[in-house]
Every structure is written in C-alpha cells, then in structure tokens.
Amino acid sequence: ETGVTQSPTHLIKTRGQQVTLRCSSQSGHNTVSWYQQALGQGPQFIFQYYREEENGRGNFPPRFSGLQFPNYSSELNVNALELDDSALYLCASSLYGERWTGELFFGEGSRLTVL
Amino acid sequence: QKEVEQNSGPLSVPEGAIASLNCTYSDRGSQSFFWYRQYSGKSPELIMSIYSNGDKEDGRFTAQLNKASQYVSLLIRDSQPSDSATYLCAVNDGKLVFGAGTILRVKS
Numbered sequence: 001e002t003g004v005t006q007s008p009t010h011l012i013k014t015r016g017q018q019v020t021l022r023c024s025s026q027s028g029h030n031t032v033s034w035y036q037q038a039l040g041q042g043p044q045f046i047f048q049y050y051r052e053e054e055n056g057r058g059n060f061p062p063r064f065s066g067l068q069f070p071n072y073s074s075e076l077n078v079n080a081l082e083l084d085d086s087a088l089y090l091c092a093s094s095l096y097g098e099r100w101t102g103e104l105f106f107g108e109g110s111r112l113t114v115l
Numbered sequence: 116q117k118e119v120e121q122n123s124g125p126l127s128v129p130e131g132a133i134a135s136l137n138c139t140y141s142d143r144g145s146q147s148f149f150w151y152r153q154y155s156g157k158s159p160e161l162i163m164s165i166y167s168n169g170d171k172e173d174g175r176f177t178a179q180l181n182k183a184s185q186y187v188s189l190l191i192r193d194s195q196p197s198d199s200a201t202y203l204c205a206v207n208d209g210k211l212v213f214g215a216g217t218i219l220r221v222k223s
Binding site for chain 2: 040106
C-alpha cells in the first residue's frame with residue numbers, strides 16, 4: 001500500500017511569487033484535503049477535493065487554489081505569496097464511500113518559507 | 116466557526132504513568148472525533164477515532180467521549196519517552212477541525 005507523498009519537502013520563495021505543491025494520495029483513497037499548519041498551531045483546513053471538484057473550503061483567500069486529477073493526485077497553488085504564508089502545508093487523503101469517515105492520512109508535508 | 120479547545124501544555128508525566136489529554140468542542144451536533152499524534156517536524160498520524168459515548172481502547176490508548184459535556188479525552192497508559200509528542204484533537208464537521216494540540220513530555 002502506497003502512502004501519501006508530497007513534493008517538494010522544503011522550498012523558499014519571496015513575497016509576490018507563486019508556488020505549486022503536489023500530492024499523491026494513498027492507494028484506494030479518492031479524497032484529498034489540504035491543511036496549513038503554522039508553527040505552534042493546529043492544522044487549518046484550506047480545501048478538500050472529491051471527484052476532481054472542490055467540496056469544501058476553509059477561510060482562505062482565492063489566491064489559494066487547487067486541483068484534483070483523475071488519478072486522485074492533487075495540487076495546491078498559492079499566488080502572490082505573503083510572509084504569513086510561511087507554514088507547513090499538509091496533504092491528507094481519505095476515502096469517501098457511502099459517507100466520509102473523517103479518517104485522514106497525512107503526507108510528510110511541504111515546508112514553505114516566504115522571505 | 117466551530118472550535119476545538121485543548122490545553123497547550125506542556126503536560127509532563129514520568130515514564131510508566133498515565134497521561135490524560137483533554138479536548139472540548141463547541142458544536143453539540145458533532146458525531147465523530149479523532150486523536151492524532153505529531154512528532155516534532157513530522158506530520159500528524161492518526162491514533163484513534165471515536166464515534167459513540169463511552170470508552171474505546173486500543174493497546175495503551177483509551178479514547179473517552181462524553182457528548183453531553185462536549186468533551187473528548189485520550190488516556191495513555193504506561194507512558195513511554197517515545198510518546199513525547201504533540202497530541203491533536205479533531206472533530207468531523209464535514210472536514211476535520213483541529214485543536215492547537217497539547218505537548219506531552221514523558222520523562223525517563
């Protein structure tokens with residue numbers, strides 16, 4: 001069974017730049033969720049994708065956008081980077097069957113630093 | 116905004132003791148609850164889920180749920196230094212809403 005993989009693991013950008021983070025979901029899972037975790041805080045929900053469509057979004061501005069592909073992998077794009085975007089970005093996969101159990105399996109994360 | 120509250124800690128316990136981690140949530144209608152463990156610099160790892168009032172045991176871990184009091188707890192028996200981590204409580208609101216986590220330190 002293949003777990004959730006994310007890339008890149010670390011990256012440094014400057015204010016105003018754009019970034020794309022990638023995630024491959026765990027084998028057998030069809031739902032991908034993205035979270036932002038600032039230092040010392042719990043993960044904050046960005047959005048969730050199911051069947052290639054966004055099916056839930058947290059309190060993040062439109063410059064945070066995403067995609068899910070037919071193989072259930074996903075991208076998170078952030079435009080016009082701000083200093084406060086510096087955080088660990090976590091991708092989690094899960095299975096949405098008759099209902100969503102809520103059991104998330106996280107990748108190792110992408111640590112973004114904005115200078 | 117639905118909220119999940121945890122004491123940030125750190126909670127320090129001696130090796131072999133019982134560690135008790137607590138969490139309260141704001142939405143009385145919440146139905147499912149989760150505990151995740153996060154080692155420093157790593158991603159969260161699911162420890163347990165609980166859906167019904169009462170206790171659920173898995174090895175050294177016991178999750179307790181009291182929906183009337185809107186309270187979830189995690190007990191870790193025979194605590195080991197390897198249990199030292201941040202423990203995140205999460206509630207299913209169509210997406211998982213996480214607390215800020217409690218830092219646990221187990222001293223040998």
